[in-house]
Amino acid sequence: MLRYLTAGESHGPALTAIIEGLPAGLPLPEDYVNRQLARRQGGYGRGGRMRIEQDRVRFLAGVRGGFTLGSPVALYIENRDWASWQEIMGPGAGARLDQRVVTRPRPGHADLAGALKYGHRDIRNVLERASARETAARVAAGSVARRLLEELGIEIIGHVVRIGPVAVPEPGGDEDILCTCLAETGGVAEREAVSTPDLSRLRELLDASPVYCLHRETAEAMMREIDRAREAGDSLGGIFEIRVYGLPPGLGSYVHWDRRLDGRLAGALMSVQAIKGVEIGLGFAGAALPGSQVHDEIFYSREKGFYRRTNRAGGLEGGVTNGEPLVLRAAMKPIPTLYKPLRSVDLISKEPFTASVERSDVCAVPAACVVGEAVVAWEVAAACVEKFGGDTLQEMKANYRRYFEYLRREAAPDMAGE
Ligand SMILES: Cc1cc2nc3c(=O)[nH]c(=O)nc-3n(C[C@H](O)[C@H](O)[C@H](O)COP(=O)(O)O)c2cc1C
Numbered sequence: 001m002l003r004y005l006t007a008g009e010s011h012g013p014a015l016t017a018i019i020e021g022l023p024a025g026l027p028l029p030e031d032y033v034n035r036q037l038a039r040r041q042g043g044y045g046r047g048g049r050m051r052i053e054q055d056r057v058r059f060l061a062g063v064r065g066g067f068t069l070g071s072p073v074a075l076y077i078e079n080r081d082w083a084s085w086q087e088i089m090g091p092g093a094g095a096r097l098d099q100r101v102v103t104r105p106r107p108g109h110a111d112l113a114g115a116l117k118y119g120h121r122d123i124r125n126v127l128e129r130a131s132a133r134e135t136a137a138r139v140a141a142g143s144v145a146r147r148l149l150e151e152l153g154i155e156i157i158g159h160v161v162r163i164g165p166v167a168v169p170e171p172g173g174d175e176d177i178l179c180t181c182l183a184e185t186g187g188v189a190e191r192e193a194v195s196t197p198d199l200s201r202l203r204e205l206l207d208a209s210p211v212y213c214l215h216r217e218t219a220e221a222m223m224r225e226i227d228r229a230r231e232a233g234d235s236l237g238g239i240f241e242i243r244v245y246g247l248p249p250g251l252g253s254y255v256h257w258d259r260r261l262d263g264r265l266a267g268a269l270m271s272v273q274a275i276k277g278v279e280i281g282l283g284f285a286g287a288a289l290p291g292s293q294v295h296d297e298i299f300y301s302r303e304k305g306f307y308r309r310t311n312r313a314g315g316l317e318g319g320v321t322n323g324e325p326l327v328l329r330a331a332m333k334p335i336p337t338l339y340k341p342l343r344s345v346d347l348i349s350k351e352p353f354t355a356s357v358e359r360s361d362v363c364a365v366p367a368a369c370v371v372g373e374a375v376v377a378w379e380v381a382a383a384c385v386e387k388f389g390g391d392t393l394q395e396m397k398a399n400y401r402r403y404f405e406y407l408r409r410e411a412a413p414d415m416a417g418e
């Protein structure tokens, strides 16, 4: 079983995670994880904190000579902002603590609900852990899962499909992803067509840039919208889409509610801070259509085996992967910390106030998309470990190969050479 826990406060010394259940022998360079951490930090619309942090992972346990040992992997990401917060966050926090107590809950954040739940009179005790700073640890853990999936030929790609009122026109189809990459500086890279079987160019583009969207014009309009929100002291949410390619049929199960992969994926995405909706395949649009326009008809040829011409189910039927790419979308609400003040009430004095803000992201949908890729990678890798098991990567790959041989024998005898 693959599992992980994270710990760490936003302005504490560091974030940590412990991962358990990885096979031994998985090549795991720190730089691989660092590339994903850098992608999460980027994206148009982020605030001042991202200029302070330079997230880099350090493996404290479970990795030796660049390979996993089969023992728990402990990882560590330093908070550079800690240097400015030691007096407030450190064990010696004393006199200054009284002056810096936070008693003004922000609507939309965990502040009020968290303070009431845990009996805190200083909202800092809530916001430090509720903060999406924690997603750096989740991306690090998810990158480890992603590395494992790469060994099995499984690819994960995410892209932004909506920022506030600006959405990409319907993507062309399942066959092609048209990708436009935007650097944080606002530079727009060449528009390129990338076909799904050849994902290497797309991966290169995405590695180079954290902000991406299917269409150049739309991406530019999204950035203008973020500028407008910043000038108005407001914030924006949006939607991102995650696709997973190269999956075998048969991950997850219909036999029990908590083994359904659709539920696990939706839960993982929904657990990301500020995510308020998740769709699989057609999702909510399917509710308005007749069944004949929703379900993916099944075809068979001796060369291909069973196949579909459409993928409206988003790669999942009965909570089980059906061999088509996974297509998942998540909706993020606008950032709750606003420069434009919203009304609230002081936790202690009960006096009404309008909030003042020191710094905040205006829009973090591209960053959330990278987090989305990570949590999806985690769930898919967990399902692979369940199905293919193995104490070593070699054993897991051999089990994986045998399963494919079985599928070929059953479904496409010609491909198995029979
Ligand atoms: C990558 C990322 C960055 C975020 N940045 C901020 C931020 O700068 N300010 C803020 O108030 N909320 C930010 N949020 C959202 C809050 O963390 C989130 O709204 C809060 O934890 C409450 O949880 P909920 O929105 O799921 O109810 C961010 C979320 C993500 C995923």
Ligand SMILES: C=C(O[C@@H]1CC(C(=O)O)=C[C@@H](OP(=O)(O)O)[C@H]1O)C(=O)O
Binding pocket: 010, 047, 048, 049, 050, 053, 130, 131, 132, 133, 134, 135, 136, 273, 359, 360, 361
């Ligand atoms: C630190 C990160 O995001 C933070 C998430 C966050 C929140 O309330 O969720 C609030 C902001 O923190 P601060 O108040 O320190 O600027 C963001 O910068 C990060 O993504 O690494």
